[in-house]
Amino acid sequence: MTALPEASTAFALPDELSATEPPEQRGLARSDVRLLVADAHRVTHARFADIGGFLDAGDLVVVNTSATLPAAVDGVRSDGRRMPLHFSTALDDGTWIVELRAPDGHGPIHDGERGEVIELTGGALLTVLEAHPDRRQTTGSRLWRAKLHADIPVPAYLDQHGRPIAYGYVSHQWPISDYQTVFAREPGSAEMPSAGRPFTSDVVTDLVSRGITVAPVLLHTGVSSLESGEAPQPERYAVPEETARLVRHTQSSGGRIIAVGTTVTRALETAAGPSGLVTASAGWTELVLGPRRRARVVDGLITGWHAPRASHLLLLEAVAGADLVQRAYDAAIAARYLWHEFGDSALLLPPRRARLLRPAG
DSSP: OOOOOOOOOOOOOOOGGGSSSGGGGGGOGGGGGGEEEEEESSSEEEEEGGGGGGGTTOOOOEOOOOOOOOEEEEOTTTTOEEEEEEHHHHHHSSSSSEBBBBSSSSSBBBBBBBBOEEOOOGGGGEEEEEEEOOOOOOOOEEEEEEEEOOOOOOOHHHHHHHOOOTTTTTOOOOGGGGGOOOOOEEESSSSGGGGGGOOOHHHHHHHTTTOEEEEEEEEEEEEEOOOTTTTOOOOEEOHHHHEEEHHHHHHTTOEEEESSHHHHHHHHHTTTTTSOOOOOEEEOOOOOBTBBBBBBOOOEEEEEEOTTTTTTHHHHHHHHOHHHHHHHHHHHHHTTTOOOOOEEEEEEOOOOOOOOOOOOO
């Protein structure tokens, strides 16, 4: 696997800034989390409910309609060892990419083996077929292609026996409803597209009343537990024709394209040609944004806060520039913003770019 360059953005994240529970458990509405707005001139602190005041009439906000699967299940290996397992990505042939986890849930394990059979909750069996992405490995991989043997499809099995994927900083096993956004329509994400979590119907209504349009794309996320320097995995996406048309109209009218999260950014940029012209498309994306591939279509980004050295930081820099991202992270650390899927939010607004779009066809 080709290693990624490291992002320029560097910071130390104190443990106490990890959000351990949903904001609702802290007495807040979803939209009451904090919002840091960083543009070319200043950093402003606000609440997410006020995000419409930082956007302009004519802007287009693009959201991800993927719903989160309860993708974590418990397994027992042939030697009796218990092991959590994360379902990451559904492949076209009906198999899945899975991640084998340490018994205490803190990190992946690398002693899985090709051909291993794991007994899962509910009596289902999982056969480990081959390492992913390097199928030549027989052991030592973090991810594996595997096949579930059950009487029902994988999503139905997970609905019955799974739970949301949660990492060590989360204090409790929260229900799947806490991991769904207001936009969730099509189940398929191993982990919540969390940039959309602070949105509520009231926030969307406020945007529309200000002349800001909201449009959907789809991108099913895999597990986020990438190791340092590891490239993002291929993910299934779809940019509908109506959304592509709205993007082109917004661009030609002088509005900005505001992506809600790295998932939306990856989908839109996959559908963008060299000039930034977006056309409808669907399939698998392997796009990695960074120093060698800057954003062509996304003008601003609504995002949560990512861990140090995460590959998502490269994407943020490809949209907003390394200097702006570093200023935002420095300000967030100083102001004690909360990290991860239940934490606070950011709106990154780099200077507007000039556009030279050519019509499709």
